[in-house]
Amino acid sequence: MQILKDVANRYHMMKGSKVHFVPGWDCHGLPIEVKVLAELGGKAQGLSAVEIREKARTFAKAAIEKQKSAFIRWGVMADWDNCYYTFDRKYEAAQLRIFYQMYDKGLIYRSYKPVFWSPSSRTALAEAELEYNPEHVSRSIYVKFPLLKPSPKLASLTDGSSPVSILVWTTQPWTIPANQAVCYMPDSDYAVVKCSKSGDLYILAADKVAPVASALGTTFNVISTFSGVDLENGTCAHPLIPDKASPLLPANHVTMTKGTGLVHTAPAHGMEDYSVAAQHGLSTDCLVDEDGVFTDAAGPKLQHKAVLEEGTDVVIKMLQAAKNLLKEEKLVHSYPYDWRTKKPVVIRASKQWFINIADVKTTAKGLLKKVKFIPGSALNSMLDMMDRRPYWCISRQRVWGVPIPVFHHKTKDDVLINSQTIEHIIKLVGEHGSGVWWTLPPEQLLPEAVLAQAGGPGALEYAPGQDILDIWFDSGTSWAHVLPGSEQVADLYLEGKDQLGGWFQSSLLTSAAVRKQAPFKAVVVHGFTLGEKGEKMSKSLGNVIDPDVVINGGKDQTKEPPYGADVLRWWVAESNVFTEVAIGPSALNAARDDISKLRNTLRFLLGNVAGFNPETDSVPVGDMYVIDQYMLHLLQDLANKINDAYKQYDFGKVVRLLRAFYTRELSNFYFSVIKDRLYCENADEPKRRSCQTVLAEILDVIVRSFAPILPHLAEEVFQHIPYVKEPKSVFRTGWIRTSSIWKKPGLEEAIESACAMRDSFLGSIPGKNAAEYEVIIVIEPGLLFEIIEMLQAEETSSTSQLNELMMASQTTLLSQEPRTLPADVIELKGTFLINLEGEVGSGDIREESSYKVIVMPTTKEKCPRCWKYTAQSSDTLCPRCAEVVGK
Template sequence: MLRICWKTWGSPLKLKNCIMVRGKRYFSSKKYADTLNLPKTTFELWGAGKREEDIRRVCGFSELYSWQRKQETGKAFCLHDGPPYANGDPHIGHALNKILKDVINRYKLLRGYRVHYKPGWDCHGLPIELKALSEKEEDFRKLSPPEIRRKARNFAAKAIDRQMEAFKKWGIMAEWESGCYYTFDKEYEASQLRIFHQMYQKGFIYRDLKPVNWSPSSRTALAEAELEYNPNHVSPSIYVKFPVSKLPGKLAEYSTNLHAAIWTTTPWTIPANEAICYMPAKDYSVVRCAETGENLLLAAERVEEMAEILGKKFERIVSFGGSELEGGSCFHPTISGKTVPLLPAAHVKMSMGTGLVHTAPAHGPEDYGIAVQFNLPLHCTVDEDGIFSPEVGQDLAGKNVLTEANDIVIEMLRCNGSLLKQSNYVHSYPYDWRTKQPIIIRPSKQWFINTGAIKDRALECLENVEMLPSHALNSMRTYLDGRTFWCISRQRVWGVPIPVFYNKETDEPLLTSESVSHVTSLIEKHGSDCWWNLPVEELLPDSLIPKSGSKSKDFVKGEDILDIWFDSGSSWSHVLKDSDEQADLYLEGEDQYGAWFQTSLLTSVAVKDRAPYRSLLVHGFTLDGEGRKMSKSLGNVVDPDVVVSGGKNKKTDPVYGADVLRWRLAESSWLTRVQVGPELFAMTNQNILKIRNTIRYFLGNLYDFDPTSDLRPHADLLPIDKYMLHLLHDYGSKVATAYDSYEFGEITAKVTELIHGKISAFYLDTMKDRLYCEAYDSLERRSCQSVLHHLLEVIVRSIAPITPHLAEEAFMHRPDAVSVFKTGWFHCDSSWHQPELAAVLGALCSVRETFLAAIHAPRSREYDVTVCTNDIQLLGYLQALQEETTSSTSHLSELMMASFTTVAMEMERSPTEGSIQVAGSVGVPSTNGVTSSAEYSLLIQPASHHHCKRCRKRTAEMPNQPCSRCLLAMSGGWE
């Protein structure tokens, strides 16, 4: 039994009151504090970043993926990880990509799915080979292929270790020790060769001499995805005269002293000219130059601009349709006695140049198309280093086409009178993205995939793929439409060999099912190193050579490797074996439209006749806080490790932790551009601290709450508590929808809005008095604790995919201390949805805000308030929360946070000194559903009662004594 004793102890000069509570004596200022239900928790507010490593260890981050793979569930979700290059340190782009994937995977896990996710690395190719060779100053040309491969493998392995450690630190859920894939694994390489062979058997892969993107600086063919464009490249621009040798039909009379004018920015390709192309649907003109007296053939709509460019005056002699040029020809300007035809072509443009296009089949894709159409010759006169061969003549033989040949050709044209004009031209030009040097287009015998035979079906398959953002489908179509073939051979050694042998005498390739299967089995057993380490007799036994009489010694091994985009593009065949070789989702950056998204699609459609993905998500690139591209020269590069672990100067670069990094990237508009920077991370940290503080408050007030026995049913809850659950129900449905539609920024906005606008500013502020001052096991307190329990459960689970460290730490402080990701998604009971109650409380909250605004919220306990209205609907709302006319303990008084609240139809009290009168209106829905405006007025007066030193409200009948509500709470009703 509790005894309360009001007795004075000690000297009159040092009066100290004493109370006896549950057999304990309390003195001094703590005489009431120890009777309050004050929060108790070990959950800390500060230093989350420093504790994250402990959280990952204690909560089993490294075991979570394998745990969930063992769970029996009928639902599966597969996200296929596009492999990043194993050629550098982890950067903010890695963080964006991996964290977005992890948010999705963790959400799916909470929703009961078994997640299939194998992180991977792209381990082959020129980027790694070049970096590995640049680590020591030695001539890589002197190294053997096995030595180069060993260096590249070691370099890739080190990069993988660095990246993997960062991914773990960011909280990415995966089986890191044994569940990753690497494109240099022998099983992966063997799987890739099987895809190659299946496509070859179906006729999609062939060998041909074609002009390809060629990098002299790295001596290999390049795919379009391996190019970057320098917008400030300077090329020599020349206008050249080709003497007309013949014009057909009635145009023949104009052919004397006539020259066809062309324009080019690659003078070095003039010796390879085989034709001049025109647009048959456009008009052309013969014009006479007033200054020289010679005639020029130009497109009719280019005459005026060409006169201005050349600084000449032109007189039109005759105009005619382009189709009338068919059958005409010109003399070559640098090769004596050679004529080249005038040919129709669709690629001729009228926006620049002369309307006549110089055509060198060896050095341009459109030019090559014309050569195929009209059976023009194709000669390769430029070697792998970009050097002219002797057959071009002594003036150009041995000259570099990018650094020497242009000037020589221009001088040749000037000397023979064929040069009309020369100037510099600044434009966008393709560069090798690894060496940062310009490329050329040159013919080379390469292996190709006939994408023209696949892309129509690929486009059909894309129609069944869900894509975000909305323009993703058009982007995929654009890249596919522009790709008629895919060069898949590379002239390097760090990669998967193309398993082909060439006859020493004829250069004919040998590639059969038996030979490929044999090589594949060797690679599956020994790895692709065996292609370089084993003799041809073991790689191609005599028994596998189909032509009788031929021996292994008659063949040589091919020296080409497969394009790394074929490496990664065939990943679905190896990684997705457990998911029917098709993923639910691919998620990569927008630079993959023409790269991994497309190469994966082409290989899968060729072999499986379907896309390898059911859904496609495409994120944008990261920019700094001002929207600029990051670069070391600007000093605006954001290092994710500095964000997580802090920099050398912890004041300027504090430790934020992985959750701050994850939250910032998730809340960004990641479908477009993602801005990151010190100020943005600081703001994000403040948001998370607010969430932490709120969770801390939940936990602190649930220290004596056992959900199994103390949780109150919804029907027993107090009205304001029911209103909070209604808001939580609305929040829960919106959050789930946002996750399902990948709108992670909507989730962070909703939780911030709920915590700032409803929980912190409204509910917790209102409930603090009830939580602290009511009896610990009273319905009033348990009702509030029940809501806090639900708030904790829903909010922590809702943010767990984005901030797993914070969520796990919060659940560690629950009595059962179980991983949040092993407990499933939150549940919002349908009974929580109370729109009628929400209408009542919503209206009364407006009245409350009028009151708090008039007296400044923290001082609300110093006042009594009278709410007066003649509106029957609003009056009913007020009386629903307060049956008595005046009360200090009603739900309305609690809502208003005043000491006493009075409800009246007419103002019964007269204003006194210090009182405040305000009026307002609020919308209330009527029975027919129409919202009407209800008028009300407030009389706010200084509180009429004494100050209760326990609850701090002015509700005590006598000075220096607790109010009756506090006496009841302390005594348990005994008084």
């Protein structure tokens, strides 16, 4: 991610933009607090909040320095002396101001609601702090809720003599003690059934009769069916608490996908359950404490038992004893875990601070329409995640973070927060940092005027709250600290796809709430790194690849060789980062091979522009060899495509375009064709200067193209360009420069038709030296003949542009076949379709022409200087070399 940001920044800088990039660190939060406490072990018990905060700050600072030096080694360009840190006092002060602005608008409130709660971390969690474990095993149960009072309609359907039970299924047996109701879907059909084994009567959804009977290992005989609305006003007995009734209530969240179509409702342990309770005035009391353990209120059998362990076991045994358990079975399903401790969470009601995002969401969605998402599909993912989020719980029951700046009344359920208290706290935090909340006496945390009204010194009726802000609120307000000016918007936010529910979202929601604008113009979303076989990387599996080991090598360098920073950067850029990407030895070796081939290409370019001065030796495009003009035409096309790919942040496409060009167009084709001209012509011969002019342009375009990805290699090349006396950094010399006069689509027909003939010839002599053969090309009179004639004016030549392309000892161009040919010739036939788009009004030209390529061994000898078979004898120079040496 750091490398992707750096590639983007370097590209924009080379394009001439002023890049405002401030690297930063989220320094607060549970991972650090948990790590510090774990390292302290038993000593952690007696630590005060101030001591824990101090140790957490020391730990965070050390981690930051380590990461910072790694980023510098990776070639990430930034002002490393001026980063932002969320524990910086000015950052914290700006964050508290945003909190109050949202509170003042009525967007932040305190409420008793069910939230995701991590017993292992003893704190509330937001949706973005969960990860779902698909292998979680729950003990699911089928439970009877005996019908106490049927609705009138129901009474008429059952004879009244046999007892009837409502049938319920749940994956969380520990929530049964907190049951307050059973919910049904009013417009679904339900049935009264008789169990063939026990003769008992049950009520369940008509659609679920067969699957539930099968799960219970019995058959159900349907006695009657009725509509869900007919359950209205009915009640059933609580399966565990004698004399407690649970009403039957309508609810839209009841589904028929799993279970019985009747849903056990525990308002303290479910978001939908809670809304049913709010609608019908049910109790929302919670029987579970911060450790995920039953409280005394749960009764003597359950108290002090962990709900997800022994507590579940006891509840199931109690249901068995009450004869209300029909079946228990293990269910493997996806279940939320605390992403830091990797342990399951529960839903429990508690007093927390929330952001009412329903009000902000509408604004935020409207703002997202103007934001460019790369890939485009990420926009819908983010919208879906926002839709699924009913509220945002922003309070955490920890100490390493920014305090929620409110005071709680000591005896009443009342909080103190207003513009005066906030301004006072912001001033203190801006000067001394958020630690003042724990270090200063409460009297000093309030301004004098408010203190006088709140009981005065020594008799203060309020105490500072003990909750801290969710770290997503911390990081989500980074725009307020980093972007200069209140209206400033970042051009780009770039992060992993997990941040669609995290940083991207918290940044958008806070910015939309406070200033009614998105904090970003574009969002680039990358996937995760996987192991070579596609397995997820995790520290617990021990398969995480350390970038520093990739760069510097591991302990055993035969197994973990040092690849250097550029290989790591090339691999990052090459990966299709919009999906999951695999890393391992084969991916890194492939990247190293790519760079090795690129370095060889650059060596060839640098070596062959030695002795060339672009200012005095360049050949005008119109005077160049046709193949040289054609290469400039291809180069301009490459430059345009590379620029477009960078614009879209599709660095993988940049790598693919470059790799194809330097392997196929350059190494395999152009370099092999021009070697004779470069090495054997006179140094200042115009035909040699022609291809040197092109090599200098290719070098310039290619180095600038890969500079954002491979900055170290680009700078190295710029130090070695022979005609540059005082090299500057490549990043101070601008972006790719091409010329519109390079664009000559008409040349494509000439070179591509000649290449078709070249391919026929070379294909007929596999593994043999083309210079040992002569070629006769026969083309019927017409357009193709005229095009090829541009490359060779005379009938036979060893030095023409056409012969250079064929790489033969000599090439003869004829419009009709010769009458006599030696016996040992190879004859190859082909056709070429000429497709020229004409000028406006003149129409297009489409003409298919036939050609024949005749290949025969040369009768000449190998020239000792150029090694072409063009000499009269093996100890004399060929005519061309004799002329060059003579000069």
